[in-house]
Amino acid sequence: MTLGYVFRRFLIFLIIVWVAGTLNFFLPRLGGADPIRQKLVSQMALTGAQQMGFDEMVRAYEAKFGLDKPLWQQYFTYMGDVIRLDFGLSISNYPRKVIDMISEAIPWTIGLLTTTTILGFLLGNLLGAFMAWPRAPKFLAYVMPPVLMLGAIPYFLFGLILIYVFGFVLGWFPMFGGFSAGTVPTFTLESILDVLWHTVLPAISMILVSTGGWALGMRALFMTTQGEDYVIFAEAMGVKNWALFFNYMIRNALLPQITALAIAMGQVVSGAVLVEVVFGYPGIGSVLYAGIRALDYYLVQAIIFLVIVAIGVTTFILDIIYPLLDPRITYRRA
Numbered sequence: 001m002t003l004g005y006v007f008r009r010f011l012i013f014l015i016i017v018w019v020a021g022t023l024n025f026f027l028p029r030l031g032g033a034d035p036i037r038q039k040l041v042s043q044m045a046l047t048g049a050q051q052m053g054f055d056e057m058v059r060a061y062e063a064k065f066g067l068d069k070p071l072w073q074q075y076f077t078y079m080g081d082v083i084r085l086d087f088g089l090s091i092s093n094y095p096r097k098v099i100d101m102i103s104e105a106i107p108w109t110i111g112l113l114t115t116t117t118i119l120g121f122l123l124g125n126l127l128g129a130f131m132a133w134p135r136a137p138k139f140l141a142y143v144m145p146p147v148l149m150l151g152a153i154p155y156f157l158f159g160l161i162l163i164y165v166f167g168f169v170l171g172w173f174p175m176f177g178g179f180s181a182g183t184v185p186t187f188t189l190e191s192i193l194d195v196l197w198h199t200v201l202p203a204i205s206m207i208l209v210s211t212g213g214w215a216l217g218m219r220a221l222f223m224t225t226q227g228e229d230y231v232i233f234a235e236a237m238g239v240k241n242w243a244l245f246f247n248y249m250i251r252n253a254l255l256p257q258i259t260a261l262a263i264a265m266g267q268v269v270s271g272a273v274l275v276e277v278v279f280g281y282p283g284i285g286s287v288l289y290a291g292i293r294a295l296d297y298y299l300v301q302a303i304i305f306l307v308i309v310a311i312g313v314t315t316f317i318l319d320i321i322y323p324l325l326d327p328r329i330t331y332r333r334a
Contacts, residue, residue, distance in 0.1 A: 016312055125254060
């Protein structure tokens with residue numbers, strides 16, 4: 001790998017981020033909705049009173065958020081702020097800063113989704129490889145139907161089933177929130193155990209469903225490696241079954257799955273929106289959902305932009321380290 005190649009890939013990464021950021025700016029504005037007017041109308045509906053000088057109030061808030069400026073000027077202001085990671089003030093939660101709202105929510109999402117994504121990846125790929133291996137234990141044949149079923153169920157739907165069974169009927173786990181009502185999360189043992197207890201159901205829903213998806217993908221990939229020449233040659237040389245399984249077959253079948261894992265890890269920043277909404281989990285997905293409902297341009301743009309950057313960074317890193325994962329891959333010119 002040459003420095004020239006790394007520079008070209010980094011340049012492509014910057015162009016992708018710029019194009020995505022541009023679309024991220026213009027797309028929310030294509031609907032023609034007025035977030036300031038809608039927010040003020042909803043506030044008046046709560047109080048039941050008609051405010052005098054409503055139009056003047058709307059214009060004042062638009063000037064405050066810079067929405068009274070021409071679109072091209074808003075765009076250049078937006079791009080300049082994004083470079084400094086300054087996403088402005090939230091329209092729906094004024095005068096809170098968008099970056100502060102994201103900073104509070106993102107540790108919850110990263111903690112939940114990083115753990116569930118990695119566990120689902122490891123369990124799913126190992127299970128999928130065993131299902132395709134002729135020498136695997138026979139009882140694994142009975143695992144295939146549940147895996148097929150779990151892989152086809154959306155996260156949030158399976159989460160609703162878990163809430164009903166284990167939260168409502170059995171009462172074993174809490175049904176809502178990331179911690180007990182009336183408490184503030186701290187780094188004490190009692191608070192940590194409380195947070196983990198609230199995380200069990202959303203984590204199980206995501207791990208089991210993602211395990212099914214990873215297993216089905218690995219099963220198909222693993223079956224294609226069984227007829228490869230290097231596997232047949234290794235069998236003829238008397239390589240032990242477990243060495244053949246891990247060193248020859250899984251190692252080669254795992255490469256496309258690693259690419260999918262990099263993309264999945266990049267999407268961790270966005271959170272599992274519907275899962276977090278269903279469980280009332282205080283992560284970035286819940287913040288994004290609330291921002292979309294309130295037409296909060298700045299909040300939605302910031303979260304989507306961070307997702308784009310995260311996916312771009314993980315893909316860029318994966319592209320650079322691929323030759324280390326598979327020595328057959330090279331970026332040198334022939």
